[in-house]
Amino acid sequence: MESASDNGGSEQSSSSAQSVLQTAQVLYPVVLLLTFIISAGIHTIVTSKTEEELATPTVTGPGGKPLPITKRRRRHQASQIDDDANTRGFAWSVFLYLTAAIIVSFVANGAAAAVHAMKSSRDAGFTHVWWCGEQRIVYIVGSAFLYLYVLITLLEWRESPTLVHGIFWVLGLAGETIILLASAVTISDGGYLTYLADSNSDSDLEFWDILDLGIAGIRVCILIILVSLYGAIARKRLEERRFLDEEAQRSDSDEGSPLLGANSDDEGRVNGHARRNIQYGSTTRDPRRDSNIRPNEQGTPQQDNEAAFYRSDKIPHKTWFEYCRGYSVFFPYLWPSRSSRLKGVVVLCFVIVILQRVVNILVPAQLGVVTDIFEKRNIDKVWFELGLLILYKLLQGPSGLLGSIRSILWVPVSQHTYRALTTAAFEHVHSLSLDFHLGKRTGEVLSALNKGASINQFLEQVTFQVVPMLVDLLVAIVYFYIRFGSLYALFVSIITFYYLYLTIRMGATRADQRREMVNADREEEAVKNDSIMSYETVKYFNAERREFDRYGNAIKKFQDAEAKVTYGINHMNMCQSVVFMCGLLVALLTCGYQVSRGDRTVGDFVLLVTYLNQLQGPLNFFGTFYRTVQSAMISGERLLELFKIQPTVVDKPGVEALKECNGHIKWNEVGFSYDKRRTALQNLSFECKPGTTTAFVGESGGGKSTVFRLMFRYYNCREGSIEIDGHDVKDVTIDSVRGFIGVVPQDTILFNESLMYNLKYANPSATDEEVFDACRAAAIHDRIMSFPDGYSTKVGERGLRLSGGEKQRVAIARTILKKPKIIMLDEATSALDGETEQKIQSKLISGKFGEDRTLMIIAHRLSTITHADQIIVLHAGTMVEKGTHQELLALNGRYTAMWEKHCRAERAAEHARDATRKAKKLLSQANLGNDGYNSMLSSAILPTAPHSPVTTADEARDTDSVSSHTSDSTSSGSESTLQDDAPENGEGGPNKPAESARPPLYSYPSESSAGRSTDASISP
Missing domain, CATH: 1.20.1560.10 (ABC transporter type 1, transmembrane domain)
Incomplete structure (x- = not known):
């Protein structure tokens, strides 16, 4: 009875052990695979969060959500690279070889099962088919392919082996131990790891089972070595990284920045490339400053706004x-x-x-x-x-x-x-x-x-x-x-x-x-x-x-x-x-x-x-x-x-709109710079009372356009303040300030639509009659009506079907329709002749369109701003002179030198025009036409060279330079196209003698000495 009871208990123990063994063999590759995938995903998330904490992104995107940072190489990354190199040395090779040995052990299990099957089938005369069991096939094949993938990750992953591998090996060791113990219990209780189709046992079965058990024991030993070795290396890595993190905290290095941030070096290079020399630079966002103060208010230069739109040769590594x-x-x-x-x-x-x-x-x-x-x-x-x-x-x-x-x-x-x-x-x-x-x-x-x-x-x-x-x-x-x-x-x-x-x-x-x-x-x-x-x-x-x-x-x-x-x-x-x-x-x-x-x-x-x-x-x-x-x-x-990319000039939180505007402008010691290495404006102070005209003159790059851009709030001043009717422009909304300002830029850009669309763009509710009145004030109405389609004429892309003067007059009319309280003209009439320019400015200043409007003008032709209530002379971003035309001439300073040069240029231009008219007249009399040149006739008509007027050396140089420019501007064709303005009337008349008297130095040039239209054709 006891023997029977012992046999029954042994069989029950063997059956339980074999059931555990079969379950473990099926679940082993499944659990390991799921663990590897889940731990890899969690490791990726945790690592990403750690990097985000080291460099918190300060730029937000749609919905106010923080945008992901661009990882930048840390200053201590070289130490990490050295650590990786050491890891991928002897120890890394050991990990590879040991993992490969595990794969070989599973291959050995499969080979043993195959040899056993062939031997058993041959011994039985191929009447019985030996089958090791579906669970064992799943265990051997699945584990072999799984460890093969782990071996591949050791070769491909950066900083391998990682914590994911460590978890995998620990769990694999636990599973292999369970399988080994269950196998040992099964054999000790007289069970077999293998399965035969018939009930006949074979004396060789014990050998095959012991062989499988020995291979499993070797596999457990290899996993123990892997886990121990990884634990030692992980401890060493942890100590080194803790030391490196302490080093990084003591340094002022920035661990990350937005993707558009530029890492500049001392030689003015951005992201390893030469910095582009843009005159109106940009400013970077400094998260360390108060959130209500924008970067431009601090004058911080922005490195390079187009860094986000490079075409890199490689896709950045991202998880x-x-x-x-x-x-x-x-x-x-x-x-x-x-x-x-x-x-x-x-x-x-x-x-x-x-x-x-x-x-x-x-x-x-x-x-x-x-x-x-x-x-x-x-x-x-x-x-x-x-x-x-x-x-x-x-x-x-x-x-x-x-x-x-x-x-x-x-x-x-x-x-x-x-x-x-x-x-x-x-x-x-x-x-x-x-x-x-x-x-x-x-x-x-x-x-x-x-x-x-x-x-x-x-x-x-x-x-x-x-x-x-x-x-x-x-x-x-x-x-x-x-x-x-x-x-x-x-x-x-x-x-x-x-x-x-x-x-x-x-x-x-x-x-x-x-x-x-x-x-x-x-x-x-x-x-x-x-x-x-x-x-x-x-x-x-x-x-x-x-x-x-x-x-x-x-x-x-x-x-x-x-x-x-x-x-x-x-x-x-x-x-x-x-x-x-x-x-x-x-x-x-x-x-x-x-x-x-x-x-x-x-x-x-x-x-x-x-x-x-x-x-x-x-x-x-x-x-x-x-x-x-x-x-x-x-x-x-x-x-x-x-x-x-975030706007660098934005409204402060809670600011109100500027509801009314009288046009009273006041600048209080304003300072600004596009780049902290070079000042654009410095301590600039002036006041423009309502209804007055202020002109800005000076050499190119002196800061005139910067004044207009600060006035329009394209930028915020770094120092001082800009006030409109006593309100600091930073304390009111940007849109409300711009709503009271009308700007006529030097380079006018029009939409590829009709003229009426472009004109009403400033005021969509304007009536056609208001548009006509504005165009008459801008001296463009008659020209538009001469077009075949009138106001329905398409202007082409960027307005290229119009000449420069036509585009400027359309821009002036568009600004008039906006009905602003402050008008800024940035070389707005540079393509017009002096007479047309004076007519337009007179209507803007004294006409019904200029009532109670503050006018700010940038001009290089000084003859067009002599009427200004005040003229501000800028040099290198500072105001060197200020006053009316006569007051500045009395100072005999920089403005006086500019005026003298302007007068010489006007006289030289008039001499060039007189010479051109005489030459055309003489060539016509000499029968120089379509029939060719007749030397017999021309020899009797062409006079000898006249005596040149006596001029100074400076006047001669100015005459040469201006004459060449004038000859180019007066030799345009007379085709009746959309690009040519109508010829000016009154161009004929008696020619002035070459020895005309020199006008007074400080007198206002007469209409006859004013420059003709650069966009009008002159008929012979």
């Missing part, structure tokens, strides 16, 4: 979490939070996606049922099952009924997200300050603005294709485990895992090739656009062949890069097919063998084939998607960079 965190800035625009209807549509679309996943399982399962019915020839049930199969097929796929309904429902959601994202980007660009627009590359900004559609499409693909694809793969593994067993689940897992890994790995290695192709494509477009835009320049220099060659070289460079990408794609497709077909072959051979033995039905085989083929579609899509995701990431990065 998946960093990408998700970066793209999260777009989510507030993509989610229809304000529309309950659209939110309901989104929920319904997700329900449809879930139903599609269910249908994907039902189709192959139903096909297997129909196959079994046909095999059994049960015709009565086949019609109903066939109907279900047809219904499921009708619902399946993106083009099926469910997919089509989902696509139709998603249209308004997609339109909402596109509209929200693109309008937000467009509004953001308009909200940026002038410093960005002066330094930007228009093509790059427009390219970034156009990425809203690609981001919308990319996120839609992720939501409705990538995530469902991953769900399908996970469901397939679970379904195969339930329907076919753990062995088939292992096959699907290996196929899926290594297919995805191969796609990602090969796609990543070819990322630089794709970036090279994208850059070459942009370069080709740039060359083409540049050549077409410079059409006239190409013709001037007969450079067509040079342009053809340049464009051809750009195309060749693009095609070379494209060929590399195409070769890489085809290579990846072949590798993907090999991986999938190998897995499919093994699964089909196994299932076919089981069908031949009667263990499975033909329907099971059809189900297996159908489901695996169905999985090939999502896997192939992932390969295609991953190739396109790189371009989408580039697009998203560029738009994200655009969102990162």
Whole structure:
């Protein structure tokens, strides 16, 4: 009895141990894989958060969310590199070899099982088939492939081995220990690790079991060494990094900055490249200063605003979490939070996606049922099952009924997200300050603005294709485990895992090739656009062949890069097919063998084939998607960079609008600099009373345009204050200040619309009669009416169909329509003749349009500002003289020297015009026309050279320089085109003698000595 009881207890103990062993063998690779994936994801998130804490981003994006930082190399990173080099020395090699030894041990287990099977089958005369058990096959094959991937990560991951590997080895040691102990208990109780199809035992079984047990023991020893070695290295790393962190805290190094921040060195270089010398520089944001004080108020120079729009040769290394965190800035625009209807549509679309996943399982399962019915020839049930199969097929796929309904429902959601994202980007660009627009590359900004559609499409693909694809793969593994067993689940897992890994790995290695192709494509477009835009320049220099060659070289460079990408794609497709077909072959051979033995039905085989083929579609899509995701990431990065740029001049919190304005301007010791190394304005103080005219003169770069830009609040002054009617402009809103100021810039830009549209742009509610009155005041109404389409005339891109003088007069009329209290003219009449300029200014000053308006003028022709109430002379950013015209002449200073030079230039210009008229008259009398030159007639008519008027050396030099300019401006053609103004009347009359009397030095030049229109043609 006791013996029987002992035998029963032994059998129960052996059965329990064997049950634990089989369960552990199945769960071992599954638990290790899930642990590795989860720990890797958590490690990525924790590492990213640590870096974010070291360098908290101060730039916010849409929705007020902090934007991700750009990691910049730390000053102590060299020590980390040395640490990595040491780690990847002897110890790193030990990790590699030990992990490879574990893989070899599993291969040895598999080889032992194969040899055992062949030997047992041969000894039994091939009448009995030995089978080691499905659980053991899953354990050996799954663990071998899993440790193979771990070995690959040791080779590829930076700073490997990481904590993820340490956790994996510890858990692997625990699992191997459990399997070893369960195996030992099974053998000691008389059980066997192997399984024989018949009940006959074999004396060799003990040898095979002991062999497997010995290999398992070796594997446990290797894992103990791995865990111990990693623990020692991890402790050393922790101590070194703690020391380096303490070093970093003592230094003033900045661990990170926004992507647009520039790391400049002492030689004026930004990000390793020479700094662009932009006159109106930009200012950087300093997070250490008060949040209410903007960078420009502190005068901090901004390094380079276009740094975000470079075309890098390599894609920056980022983890998946960093990408998700970066793209999260777009989510507030993509989610229809304000529309309950659209939110309901989104929920319904997700329900449809879930139903599609269910249908994907039902189709192959139903096909297997129909196959079994046909095999059994049960015709009565086949019609109903066939109907279900047809219904499921009708619902399946993106083009099926469910997919089509989902696509139709998603249209308004997609339109909402596109509209929200693109309008937000467009509004953001308009909200940026002038410093960005002066330094930007228009093509790059427009390219970034156009990425809203690609981001919308990319996120839609992720939501409705990538995530469902991953769900399908996970469901397939679970379904195969339930329907076919753990062995088939292992096959699907290996196929899926290594297919995805191969796609990602090969796609990543070819990322630089794709970036090279994208850059070459942009370069080709740039060359083409540049050549077409410079059409006239190409013709001037007969450079067509040079342009053809340049464009051809750009195309060749693009095609070379494209060929590399195409070769890489085809290579990846072949590798993907090999991986999938190998897995499919093994699964089909196994299932076919089981069908031949009667263990499975033909329907099971059809189900297996159908489901695996169905999985090939999502896997192939992932390969295609991953190739396109790189371009989408580039697009998203560029738009994200655009969102990162913040305006440098913004309203203070809680400021009120300037409700009324009388035009009283006061500057109090204003100081400003675009770059802290060079001062633009210094201690500038002046006052402009309402209704007065203030003119600013001085050499180029003296600070005149800077005064206007500070006045219009393109920038904030660094020192002092600017007041309008007693209000500091910083204490009122920017829009309210600009609403009372009208600006006529030197370079007028018009929209490619009609003249009426451009004129009413300043005041859309203005009537046509008000537009006509403003154009009459700007001396442009008659000219517009002479055009075939009048005010409906299209002005062309940037107004290029109009001449310079016409554009300036349109700009003046547009400013008049705005009805501002302060008018600023920045060389606004430089392309007009003196008479027209005086007429316009007289109407702006004393006419009905100039009543109670404060006028600020920048002019180089001093004769046009002698009427000003005060003239401010600027030199190197400081005010050197101030007063009326007569007061400044009495000072006999810088303004006097400028006036004398101006008078000499006017006299020289008049002499040049007189000489031109005489020459034309004499050439006409000499019969120099279309019939050619007649020497017999001309010799009797052409006089000898007249005596030149006596001039000083300085006057002669001024005469030469101005004469050449005047001859160019007066030799324009007289074709009646949109680019030519009408000829001035009264151009004829008696010629003034060459020896005309010199006007008084300080007198105002007469109308006859005023410069003629530079945009009017002169008839002979």
